[in-house]
Amino acid sequence: MHSRLLTALLTATLGAGTSLALANDAYTLTIKDHRFEPAELTIPADTRVKVTVKNLDPTPEEFESYELNREKIIAGGKEAIVYIGPVQAGRYPFFGEFNQDTAKGVIIAE
């Protein structure tokens, strides 16, 4: 909610061509019971964003995305930062490599 409001404010204030100004826009993914929440995370296209991945499970998980060229291990009960983008508008699947049956999601850039 806060991020969307901030984005709207900055967009309204600064106008076009200022996507770099949103580089600190922050998002959170939570891992619980070997699932990502939210399973679909919308981010702005053409913008570098910071995603904090919080692992609430006691076991390690690896955030992995071939499409985003990212992989990061998050120990049980810990959190890690993953920077994503800038990417073109589109859908970018990700998964938890240690629990691939349940830990699945998609980043939607728009």
Ligand SMILES: [Cu+2]
């Ligand atoms: Cu991996």
